[in-house]
Amino acid sequence: MNIAVVGAGGFVGSRLVKKLRSEGHEVTAHGRSTGVDLLTGEGVPEALAGAEVVVNTIDAPSFDADAVPFFRTTTETLLSTADGAGVGNVVLLSIVGIDQVPDVEYYRAKLEQERLVEAGPVPYTIVRATQFMDFVEPIMSWTTSGDTVRLPTTRLQPVAVEDVVDTLAEAATTPPHDGIVNVAGPDIFPLDELARLTLRAHPDGREVTVDENAGLFGQVPQDAIVAPPGARLGTTSYEQWLQREHRA
Secondary structure (H helix, E strand, O other): OEEEEEOOOOOOHHHHHHHHHHOOOEEEEEOHHHOOOOOOOOOHHHHHOOOOEEEEOOOOOOOOOOHHHHHHHHHHHHHHHHHHHOOOEEEEEEEOOHHHOOOOHHHHHHHHHHHHHHHOOOOEEEEEEOOEHHHHHHHHHHOEEOOEEEEOOOEEOOEOHHHHHHHHHHHHOOOOOOEEEEEEOOOOEEHHHHHHHHHHHOOOOOEEEEOOOOOHHHHOOOOOOOOOOOOEEOOOOHHHHHHHHHHO
16 A cells, blocks of 8 residues: 655654554655655645555644644645545544643644544544653653652543554554544553652652643643543553663
């Protein structure tokens, strides 16, 4: 199968390209470094020529209100070009629960991106993932002051990136759902407890204190970004991931 991955130099896209190629698919990897710019349209027709499927894993350069026009423009460009190229399936990487968090600008931007795909001219599958396990430490750093990490008790269901990549690969190589597939980790944790687990595995002198208004996740309702019933659950637990990363 001929598959174009846009955002192929990123955290997820690079892994997806490797996964699909290992399965024997003909995969082209695209991004600004390869001369493909979804904001201007430069290189996009050439990137999608001959593709049966396009997977969109690009991310906005910021988490603020600028994400809205970014996702709008890039998605409209990708969809119109995919339609003209005869692409039969657009797969979009998105985020679990973004329709439940109206106060977070980045989530509003991703939700608009989803709606453009849903209303667009090409059959599609939207893969919504919960928070990546790799991002727990950066989340902690956002609200660290000295030796204190302030975090709310918002519940998260962290997922290993390889489980998301597996789901994206399946979506890219099977008929489009014209709907949403949710993927999440096997366990749910309050964010403050997730940070304590992290620091027990990788102690650095910091301690965690509860602050329900701290950081981006202080704007998220308690269970909004936990996967809904019927979600595909990954096989890697957060404790297993921590042990693996510690050995690495």
